[in-house]
Amino acid sequence: MAVQLDHVGPVAAASPVVKPQLSLIDRFLPLWIFVAMALGVGLGRAFPGLGGALDRVKIAGVSLPIAAGLLWMMYPVLAKVRYESLGRFRAQGRLFAASVLFNWVLGPLLMFGLAWLFLPDLPHYRNGLILIGLARCIAMVLIWNMLARGDGEAAAVLVALNSLFQIAMYSVLGWLFLTVIPGWFGAEQTAVEISMWEIAKSVLIFLGIPLAAGAITRLTLVRAKGRDWYDHTLMPRLGPTALLGLLYTIVLMFAMQGDRIVDLPLDVVRIAIPLAVYFGVMFTLAFVVSKRLGFGYPETAALSFTAAGNNFELAIAVSVGVFGIASGRRWRAWSGR
Numbered sequence: 001m002a003v004q005l006d007h008v009g010p011v012a013a014a015s016p017v018v019k020p021q022l023s024l025i026d027r028f029l030p031l032w033i034f035v036a037m038a039l040g041v042g043l044g045r046a047f048p049g050l051g052g053a054l055d056r057v058k059i060a061g062v063s064l065p066i067a068a069g070l071l072w073m074m075y076p077v078l079a080k081v082r083y084e085s086l087g088r089f090r091a092q093g094r095l096f097a098a099s100v101l102f103n104w105v106l107g108p109l110l111m112f113g114l115a116w117l118f119l120p121d122l123p124h125y126r127n128g129l130i131l132i133g134l135a136r137c138i139a140m141v142l143i144w145n146m147l148a149r150g151d152g153e154a155a156a157v158l159v160a161l162n163s164l165f166q167i168a169m170y171s172v173l174g175w176l177f178l179t180v181i182p183g184w185f186g187a188e189q190t191a192v193e194i195s196m197w198e199i200a201k202s203v204l205i206f207l208g209i210p211l212a213a214g215a216i217t218r219l220t221l222v223r224a225k226g227r228d229w230y231d232h233t234l235m236p237r238l239g240p241t242a243l244l245g246l247l248y249t250i251v252l253m254f255a256m257q258g259d260r261i262v263d264l265p266l267d268v269v270r271i272a273i274p275l276a277v278y279f280g281v282m283f284t285l286a287f288v289v290s291k292r293l294g295f296g297y298p299e300t301a302a303l304s305f306t307a308a309g310n311n312f313e314l315a316i317a318v319s320v321g322v323f324g325i326a327s328g329r330r331w332r333a334w335s336g337r
Helices: 029-046 050-054 064-080 083-091 093-118 123-134 141-147 152-184 196-225 227-238 241-257 259-263 265-292 297-308 312-323 328-334
Strands: none
Touching: 029 050, 029 241, 050 241, 064 196, 064 227, 064 241, 083 196, 093 123, 093 152, 093 265, 093 297, 123 152, 123 265, 123 312, 141 152, 141 297, 152 196, 152 297, 152 312, 196 227, 196 312, 265 297
């Protein structure tokens, strides 16, 4: 989700991070999501032909109105990332290595194991869970890190690196964990047969386009108007619109297929359990390992939150693009936060 960066307290003094209090929109995010879900279901039942109308024009297999929402909810988030801070890792090699280990090795492996442990009989939900495990958090983690008085600069750099790593690695790991590794355990009949290019195409469109637009926006306007104007004037106006993009997308998705969620409440509970386990294990393990490596509390908090968080916007986009709007994987993805 979009956040406004602005620093509080001595720990955060060196970075642009978040207001000490969540905005009204962010504070009641669960409420707005439930309202959007209800509105979508209501529209779908009031206008039964709405789904077919929305699905007539597509981009990369995704309904054009939904594709527009997916791109918009990613753009403000990625326009906020401090790409110019990537050079800091020259002096933070151990923190960088720990972040790569947790985000791109342990996290995907843990989610893969939990998905098969808790959802062995539901391959569509299981694959959606795996996709959310591969999508590393690139925004909301900055809010949680700020509230915990973590190192805002370190969190911003880790978020920037996750954004770039996802372009390079998401499609490869998606293909590996969805089609290759299941076959090692004799699960070919339940594994989804998709090509690496199908995932790569969705990632390039729904992450690559907003990532390029966000990076160009930040680097160009910071140079032209200054970082203070960008962080404290533009982003407070642009950032919250990402939530509007998310809510718009949820309304349309539920208008097309929302009755499936209403009819399957126990499936939602089954999906929530491995998510809760995942967060608890990843955060605790990252915190303990960080302390053992000698990191201070600010760096430990930043690493732990980035390791335990996930980018559900990207998982929604890839799920819709690869499996289609009617797939159960997409319903798994939107609940990832």
